Amino acid sequence: MAAGSHPPELEGTVSTFPLLSQDDFKSACRAFLDRVHRANVGWSSIRFQSAGSILKISQTLDSLQDQTLVQSVDNQDTQDSQLAAYEEDSEALIHTYDTHDTLQIDYDILLSPTYQVPALYFVLRRASMPLGIDEVYRYLVPEQYRENIQSVGIMGGISFGYHPVSGTPAFFVHPCNTADAMREIASGHRISPEAYLIIWLGLVGNCVRLQLPSELFATMGIPELEHIE
Secondary structure, three states: OOOOOOOOOOOOOOOOOOOOOHHHHHHHHHHHHHHHHOOOOOOOEEEEEOOOOEEEEEEEEEHHHHHHHHOOOOOHHHHHHHHHHHHOOHHHHHHHHHOOOEEEEEEEEEEOOOOOOEEEEEEEEEOOEEOOHHHHHHHOOOHHHHHHHHOOOOOOOEEEEEOOOOOOEEEEEOHHHHHHHHHHHHOOOOOOHHHHHHHHHHHHHHHHOOOOOHHHHHHHOOOOOOOOO
16 A cells, blocks of 8 residues: 555554554454464464564465565576576586475564564574575565665664564564554554554565465455555
């Protein structure tokens, strides 16, 4: 949904909009969890962890397939020539086979105590080994979002730090611009805590392949969000 357009009024209100209270966040997570369990989202798992109030989502991706989706190929001739070279090189064939392994992404959504908005932490792994920022951009960040993410645009930038609850290293989408983004989209409208969370996920999740099915937006009366410039 482009900046300046708004979702219709929804039942219930976020008491501290565009910020989110801890009670509203917990309510949103539980309602969202119930809704997802009735839908075919395609994630490996989703649960709400009471300790620390964390919405935990996991999914797996095929690394070769996802690289094809994220990265653009310059032209078919280049692709054909690379394929021919692979066919003549047994080591290249082994390397090509290895790229078919799966990627595991674990997302944690929690309320930022500093910004009072949801924050998305995540770890990308291959064969249980954490991957770095280059692989994050290669496999998770669609090309149309990269410039915005790298320049810390309206959806924030990807940073590396420590998980505020577990203390383990993790990437996170910085929540510094979340309140402004939510105000731009939904100011002046009645937004329930669950609708707030779904709108936020539509903004932030798409940047790192945490995508929601269109049915979730439709059942809430929320237009499916598109990239915001």
